[in-house]
Amino acid sequence: MMINIHVQILLIILLWNSDCQIIPRIEECGLSCSQGVHCKSKPSSDIFNSFCHAAPTSLSSTILKSMKISTVIKCVQGSPCSLHLNIKGSLSLDENIRGLEICSLSLDTQQSQCTNVRFARKKSKMLNGKKVQVQFNCFEVNVAQHIYVTMKTVPNYCDVKMSQEYYVEDCKNSDVGKYIPACLAGKLDYNVERAKKIISVNVSNFLRDQDYYVRLCHKWFTCEDVGQFAVIKGKDALKSVSLKYSQLLPCLCIEGWLAVPDARRIQLCPFENDTKVLWDNIVYNPATQTLAWEPACPVLVTVNLCRLTKSNDHCEDIQNSSKHFPEKVKYSRVDTHPRLCMKFTTKQGSWVKCPFAHGEFPAWKMRTAAVADQIQVFFTSQTKAHFSVLVCNKTQLASCDSLGMHHSVSVGDSVSITMSQEMCGSTICIQGWRTDVDYSVPLQICDIHCGFRGHTYGNGSPAKAMTHRMKSMHSLH
Numbered sequence: 170m171m172i173n174i175h176v177q178i179l180l181i182i183l184l185w186n187s188d189c190q191i192i193p194r195i196e197e198c199g200l201s202c203s204q205g206v207h208c209k210s211k212p213s214s215d216i217f218n219s220f221c222h223a224a225p226t227s228l229s230s231t232i233l234k235s236m237k238i239s240t241v242i243k244c245v246q247g248s249p250c251s252l253h254l255n256i257k258g259s260l261s262l263d264e265n266i267r268g269l270e271i272c273s274l275s276l277d278t279q280q281s282q283c284t285n286v287r288f289a290r291k292k293s294k295m296l297n298g299k300k301v302q303v304q305f306n307c308f309e310v311n312v313a314q315h316i317y318v319t320m321k322t323v324p325n326y327c328d329v330k331m332s333q334e335y336y337v338e339d340c341k342n343s344d345v346g347k348y349i350p351a352c353l354a355g356k357l358d359y360n361v362e363r364a365k366k367i368i369s370v371n372v373s374n375f376l377r378d379q380d381y382y383v384r385l386c387h388k389w390f391t392c393e394d395v396g397q398f399a400v401i402k403g404k405d406a407l408k409s410v411s412l413k414y415s416q417l418l419p420c421l422c423i424e425g426w427l428a429v430p431d432a433r434r435i436q437l438c439p440f441e442n443d444t445k446v447l448w449d450n451i452v453y454n455p456a457t458q459t460l461a462w463e464p465a466c467p468v469l470v471t472v473n474l475c476r477l478t479k480s481n482d483h484c485e486d487i488q489n490s491s492k493h494f495p496e497k498v499k500y501s502r503v504d505t506h507p508r509l510c511m512k513f514t515t516k517q518g519s520w521v522k523c524p525f526a527h528g529e530f531p532a533w534k535m536r537t538a539a540v541a542d543q544i545q546v547f548f549t550s551q552t553k554a555h556f557s558v559l560v561c562n563k564t565q566l567a568s569c570d571s572l573g574m575h576h577s578v579s580v581g582d583s584v585s586i587t588m589s590q591e592m593c594g595s596t597i598c599i600q601g602w603r604t605d606v607d608y609s610v611p612l613q614i615c616d617i618h619c620g621f622r623g624h625t626y627g628n629g630s631p632a633k634a635m636t637h638r639m640k641s642m643h644s645l646h
């Protein structure tokens with residue numbers, strides 16, 4: 170048992186070590202050829218040279234023997250280290266061959282680098298058939314690049330070619346992570362000055378003589394720019410910047426990176442739990458009677474229209490109003506009643522916002538009065554409206570079962586409902602709602618007592634009473 174655990178630990182150490190393999194260092198890049206063969210290289214970019222000639226019959230097609238690729242780190246005192254491909258090829262010398270062309274193509278950027286290796290002519294004739302090793306390590310590459318390396322003869326004979334794909338080590342390699350600027354993402358410390366709407370950022374742990382960029386962004390699929398990025402100059406003594414923001418949104422992130430190609434970026438998104446601010450973005454258009462909500466950040470949320478109950482601690486969903494973002498949250502022909510609210514439900518809880526609670530939109534009221542065995546229902550409204558009235562039996566908190574008596578009425582008119590003795594009970598309610606809109610709050614007057622006392626809904630304007638309570642959000646869990 171103990172042995173087993175030890176073997177596992179050993180395996181883990183071995184696997185972990187595979188990312189920390191040592192990459193050889195060089196101070197200068199160059200070309201070398203074995204066997205005393207004199208060779209020199211010059212950069213080549215002659216794409217037309219890539220057309221091939223038929224190989225002479227005397228030429229063996231296995232003249233190119235092998236190709237091996239690895240990575241080296243070039244570090245020169247006083248400047249940042251860089252990564253280079255170390256390409257080792259071997260071939261048999263032949264009088265038909267003057268040299269080699271080695272090319273490296275980045276499969277990420279499609280950029281290529283080529284070099285032309287020439288053998289000294291006289292010597293190669295003498296060494297005909299001799300195997301020679303060519304080593305070249307001047308192609309600079311980036312961290313984690315996907316490379317395609319080819320080796321061809323000069324002249325370029327058809328079918329005499331070697332190629333290989335290669336992945337350059339990434340920042341997880343301890344040597345690369347420690348010495349290559351693109352991996353030194355830096356460390357960010359920030360401070361929010363809410364009064365000035367400024368985030369100040371201190372940067373540490375990066376190459377101090379290099380420029381460094383800091384920006385604010387909104388994270389959707391990618392992190393989208395919010396304003397300009399700031400530069401910390403390599404020569405600045407104070408590695409600090411201030412960035413202005415307009416709102417502390419949950420998707421607001423601070424990003425920092427060194428001013429070198431393909432630099433690794435460090436990202437902090439410290440406000441991701443501050444979702445409350447997202448629910449403020451409700452817009453009502455009176456011309457189209459459209460109520461819409463657009464999130465400033467991506468968020469997993471279910472949105473409902475709901476009716477705020479009299480006790481203000483519960484908002485009953487209005488049927489068929491449920492929407493799940495990223496579905497468009499837009500309701501047309503919406504009643505502007507103060508008790509019509511929007512409910513946002515996320516994993517963290519529920520929030521209710523009542524866009525019409527502040528009394529600036531037309532509201533309507535329902536009242537009842539008892540006359541003998543009749544209940545009279547009146548509607549008042551600042552605008553033209555049509556209503557439906559229903560007697561229902563409130564068997565559960567959230568549902569009122571219709572007792573089948575339906576009446577239509579316009580504003581200013583009233584409707585009389587004849588109540589029988591058995592309909593007198595505390596669970597019987599009269600429900601009214603607007604029928605000239607798609608989404609209306611059903612208002613209810615319950616507790617219709619026998620003896621027919623008059624009941625009115627609310628005292629004065631419910632809109633006014635709500636104003637104070639609904640200015641701030643209700644968090645319902």
Ligand SMILES: *[C@@H]1O[C@H](CO)[C@@H](O)[C@H](O)[C@H]1NC(C)=O
Nearest residue numbers: 358359360369370371407409
């Ligand atoms: C940033 O650095 C300055 C100067 O060293 C220091 O006064 C400030 O507290 C630092 N701010 C943060 C957020 O670390």
Ligand SMILES: *[C@@H]1O[C@H](CO)[C@@H](O)[C@H](O)[C@H]1NC(C)=O
Nearest residue numbers: 437438439440441442443517
């Ligand atoms: C957000 O909340 C989750 C769960 O409560 C927590 O794990 C996470 O650290 C919080 N994020 C921030 C930036 O505070």
Ligand SMILES: *[C@@H]1O[C@H](CO)[C@@H](O)[C@H](O)[C@H]1NC(C)=O
Nearest residue numbers: 487488489490491607608609
């Ligand atoms: C809700 O949707 C269902 C199915 O689409 C429909 O049958 C029902 O009448 C709708 N209810 C309301 C109140 O619109």
Ligand SMILES: *[C@@H]1O[C@H](CO)[C@@H](O)[C@H](O)[C@H]1NC(C)=O
Nearest residue numbers: 562563564572591592594596
């Ligand atoms: C209302 O519902 C309750 C419970 O289901 C029932 O006992 C009662 O008879 C109902 N009242 C009417 C008038 O239907």
